[in-house]
Amino acid sequence: MMNKKGLAILLRSKMRPLSPVSKVTQLQHAPLDGKIPADQNAAVKTPRDFGQVRESMHSVISMNKKEILDTALNDFSEGYFSLSQENRHKLLLILAREYDLNRTKVRDLMKQYVGLEIPSGDETDEHGHEIESQLSAFYRIERNLRHALKPMYETLFERLNTHPGGLKFLATVRADILSIIADENIASVRALDSYLKEKLITWLSPANLELYQITWDDPASLLEKIVAYEAVHPISNLIDLKRRLGLGRRCFGYIHPSIPGEPLIFIEVALMKNIASSIQEVLWHDPPTPEGEATTALFYSISSTQPGLAGINLGKFLIKRVIYLVKKDMPNIYNFATLSPIPGFMQWLLSKLASSERSGPIFCENILKPEEERALMDACMDSTTGKNGMEVLLLLLTSTNHEWTQSDRLTTLLEPILLRLCARYLTLEKKRGKALDSVANFHLQNGAMIGRLNWMADRSEKGLSQSGGIMVNYIYSLDNIEDYAQGYFSTGHIQVSSDFHHHIEREIKIQ
């Protein structure tokens, strides 16, 4: 076990003169306002001719493996960053098409393979020598096939991965690939993406990630990244940041040794007396609960920093590890819960309501109960001209500036209706057997249960638009994390607290 002499750990990056790559990538991420590397930075570097960059990409792939690659790799990545978005796309298309695999070679190997006779069990002597000698031909061709099935661009990815700054560069490349796919469905680029994604998953396995506590003592270059990438509840100023790293707060990140000083994902924790029911309570929790009196660790924000790592679940083991760590440091903490957004609720609800408007209430499920229908029609007779409850609800929810939240009467009217529909959305709306809501799916697969729905818990523009201001607490119950995760995985079963249960008991009988 490594001791506290971590001080003496000499990171790679300390030993190398700052390479052009890392300079470039630092520049790319310097702006605090943009999440995705901005192209205007290209202007500060010497622009390169597209042909030159293509040439340098080719050298990196085709150089003999023991030749000295560092210069070529730097040259290529520097050149890549200097390209316009359009030229990057052009280059990636060339990479996908012209650095693919040799299909003739693959076929030749297949023909050899299909010609081999699969040894039957009967021919073996007691030590299996007969079979062994027949199998060695299979092993040989299988091995050759594995290599032949690797596209040539694998070499580029592998070489970049072992190059300082290369992993981060690859994340940028993947972000660019994703933006091509978003524009146009090109089979070769999708194949490129799926190959790179598999590689990144291997390289970013939890075994390679270090859990790191981020504090106010960290360098500004790291802290600015927390500010830039906080995706859930934006950090407004330095005082806000300092509070989130100060007394009664914790912030942990996963750091990959190849991307030092920049967490790939980070989680913010508030130590409190109770499970908070509104985000304002957490963000403006001043003075915070003395740490000795806290009984609850509330996870109120998880953000990932690399758009190029989309679809790669980095958070999988993060929460579990943070829980163990907090528990060990502070035995007085026994509640572990989140205060989470429900990013897909409004989108789901509005599309339900709109489809009723289009197809009429007869051909479409009325998601309102009769008494809700009545209450909505009664309340809005005067001002709103809806033909039925769903239409009234749609009009209310889509009013400019979320006008309904300004009226006590309307919020009182909508509270039970939206809470019930939200509970239904979270627990009953599925996609391929998993919760439709991405945040719900994330926590459920981590082994959480759904705790309490909180009305008007996030009154920010974003909160109101996404979920009508509702937030939810997911509860991590230490003794049940494994069982719940397994149950959710194998049968799609969603655990809910007794607190939550009443919202949905009329919807469906849950044992």
Add this chain to the structure above:
Amino acid sequence: MMNKKGLAILLRSKMRPLSPVSKVTQLQHAPLDGKIPADQNAAVKTPRDFGQVRESMHSVISMNKKEILDTALNDFSEGYFSLSQENRHKLLLILAREYDLNRTKVRDLMKQYVGLEIPSGDETDEHGHEIESQLSAFYRIERNLRHALKPMYETLFERLNTHPGGLKFLATVRADILSIIADENIASVRALDSYLKEKLITWLSPANLELYQITWDDPASLLEKIVAYEAVHPISNLIDLKRRLGLGRRCFGYIHPSIPGEPLIFIEVALMKNIASSIQEVLWHDPPTPEGEATTALFYSISSTQPGLAGINLGKFLIKRVIYLVKKDMPNIYNFATLSPIPGFMQWLLSKLASSERSGPIFCENILKPEEERALMDACMDSTTGKNGMEVLLLLLTSTNHEWTQSDRLTTLLEPILLRLCARYLTLEKKRGKALDSVANFHLQNGAMIGRLNWMADRSEKGLSQSGGIMVNYIYSLDNIEDYAQGYFSTGHIQVSSDFHHHIEREIKIQ
């Protein structure tokens, strides 16, 4: 860039209760006297039935990926360690044969693939849409084939790799696999080994290794490993160890984050005024040169700690990184050199001499020059009964307890002869275009040149047996490392210093 707050880096292993695996592996390596995990340790744990361990191996491979594996993995590795060497071999044979790949599935995919028509360039419109849609069938089957060609044991390796203690456990498994292969050439086990080796090479890429300076302040559990694994110049006692970590000395290791507290390879450095010409000078360099007066960093020992990582070049970037680091810390150091053994010299020389004895001098190259032949015959007329110089030399070198080293007359006689032959061995004896001597090959591919041969530089039993006591300095000249490495790689060209040159100028004209 990570700052000095490395202190706060929270390593995985700190966050988890000590798992059975890590307990077991620590036990395995506790004895200071043995390099390979000793089986007698099995006795201290509950012995497991072979069937049970086989069962637990099967669970690890066949469990659904989201199921909770930790218990199964611990169970398996604990069980594995409790098995006798014989049962481990039996289990690995089962793994190699029964957890191979599904050849019927592979063939089915191949048949689909061979049936596809390779799109020709002519059919493309300007955006290549036609080709793209035809290619998507290829991409799909290629992707499926890549997966089908993965043996089932890949799952075991992957799961162990992401499990705490698993990477180290895999190194033990590979050591066991190598010992099976050493006994018997079994195709399926060789396939298992080559697959595991490729995986280990990926996981242990330099990008995942941290350079760590080992000091006297490190925990005893780490230092005992340095003592146990120092393979070149054994560490005799605590005072010896303390000296090697003290003033005028440095020790650096590569640490993998998954195997904390145990370097996979380490290098020992002495800071001196001159390039040492004998190992005694280095090991008994007391008092050492004041660090401010040192101009030379002498690498006098490189040892790897895991027999299961044989054949995986971990040292590749180690020396270069250590050089940059030392250079940065101590600008007064400008000489970087090794004092290295020549492990294959005597073996090569004795086999040359012996083959002459068998086939007679006519059918065999006389490796002695006429004047050397004469000197040997003259000197040994009285005592030794050799028919010719080579026979006399063979008899002298194979005398009990290296008797020749006790006689001033004989050492004076042999000095020029052995130095010349050693120079020939180092520079002219090749295997597949590379230096035959493994240590020479290691440094030459790292970009060193051959410096000076040192007579009677290592008078230890090992030194005399391996190289007649001769040691060599490899010189790392900062400005030329890259060029020399590339030259050696592409043409096999070996750079030698002017110092060294006179030994071989009569052998061959080196421009």
